[in-house]
Amino acid sequence: MKKSQIFKFTIVVSTLLLFGCNNSDEQPNILLQDCLTTNLQTGVVAFYPFNNGSINDESGNNNHLSNTTSASATDDRNGNPTCAFQFNSSNNEFLTFINPVFLNDLQNGSFSISLWYLSEIQGAGLLSRGNDLGNCAGGRGEWNVSLWDNNWIYFHINGYRIIGITPNPAVLQLNEWHHLVVTSDNNDLKVYQDGVLIADLESVSCGSGPTPSLNVGDLFIGEFLTGKLDDIILYNRLLTQNDITELYNLSPCCN
CATH class of the missing domain: 1.20.5 (Single alpha-helices involved in coiled-coils or other helix-helix interfaces)
Structure with missing residues (x-):
């Protein structure tokens, strides 16, 4: 040559x-x-914006989801196509990560979850680590975030739980997008909806019941939900009120 x-x-x-x-x-x-702004990138363990229908983790940590069901991409809260995900509980639709070791021991330290949800029915699951029944009534796996029948927000982790009652509990808030943040710091639990703290509970145990095994169980997203999810972020730190306000005011992540 x-x-x-x-x-x-x-x-x-x-x-x-x-x-x-x-x-x-x-x-x-x-x-x-x-x-995400620079301060909101700190402590990100996994980030699922569902940009253009992707179920990849966009944090750079490669904690990509899998979809073995008929869950599908849909419009986000600003009407951008294929930038959120739609689930139907009647069809047993969900996204998952098998054996998410990247979540191990998060429940023992500072831990936060930020997401956007739209529920079409009363009572819905949003995400959980494992899906076996926990020692908290309504709890699943090691930890879970869900909506009770009246669409109160339920957060269970490490044998403790908190219920966040919306500012107007008489309104079921179906078919509406809402921002949700839950935080845990050594079982000091908080729930924020649409940037507002609606529940703060320190170290109140669920009582007797089966204790879930720690650091086992798959990550389930959208299981038992009929509705939509978007911009899911898992943090290994506590989010501050300023962080949460900023997250609430961000536009959907859609390129």
Whole structure:
């Protein structure tokens, strides 16, 4: 092969490698930076914005979900197509991560979850680590976030639970998008809806009952929900009120 041909071949291969690396390695970090401000990127364990129907983790940690059901991409809260996910509990639809070791021991320290939800029915599951019955009434797995029949927000973790009553509990708030944040710090539990603290409960045990095994069980998203979820973020730190206000005011992550 002539020197000129070798030179051209080297340029082509280098270009392909460059673009290939950008698509596989750089894109998640680029999307995280596009969607979250610098302070909101701190402590992110997994980030699921469902951008263009993707169920990948865009935190850069590669904690990608799988979909073995008929759950599908749908419009987000701003009407952007394929930038949220739709679930139907009658069809047993959900997303999952098998054996999520990246969640191990989070329940023993500071832990926060931020998400957007729209429920079409009374009583719905949102996400959980495991789905076996826990020692809290209504609890599943190691921890779970769900809506009770009157659409009160339920958060159970580590043998403790908290129920967040919306500012107007008489309104079922069906078919409406709402922002939800739950935090846990050594069983000091808080629930925020639409940027407002609606429940704060410190170290109140659920009482007797089966104790779920720790650090086991798959991650389930949307199981028992008929409705939509979007912009799910798992943190290994406590979110502050300023963080939560900022998250509530962010536009949907949709490129």
